Amino acid sequence: MKKLMIYACLFVAFLLTLTVSAQAQTKKKMSKQAKGAIIGGAGGAVAGGLIGHNVGGALIGGAIGAGGGYIIGNEQRRADEKKRRAAWRRAHPKHHHTKTTTTSH
Secondary structure, eight states: OHHHHHHHHHHHHHHHHHHHHHHHTSSSOOOHHHHHHHHHHHHHHHHHHHHHSSHHHHHHHHHHHHHHHHHHHHHHHHHHHHHHHHHHHHHOGGGSOOOOOOOOO
């Protein structure tokens, strides 16, 4: 039974990896949050199945891994967006609004 659980978890992780690869080749790109959730969920399911030695452990590990992967993917997206905005500001200094103070006499 223990070996069956390990093989089942590995099979699910393999299927999720194929899904990520297949969706990466389509026109619409998958978000960093979605990629993180899928990879984290697969890794968490495998780890949970190995540690818990049952389906419940795999489900809990998958859920925790998916949540953690989503958070990491979201942070990566935010960091990339911040870099993109900074690069745009450097390239377009006239459009970057700065506060100027004027004194009246």
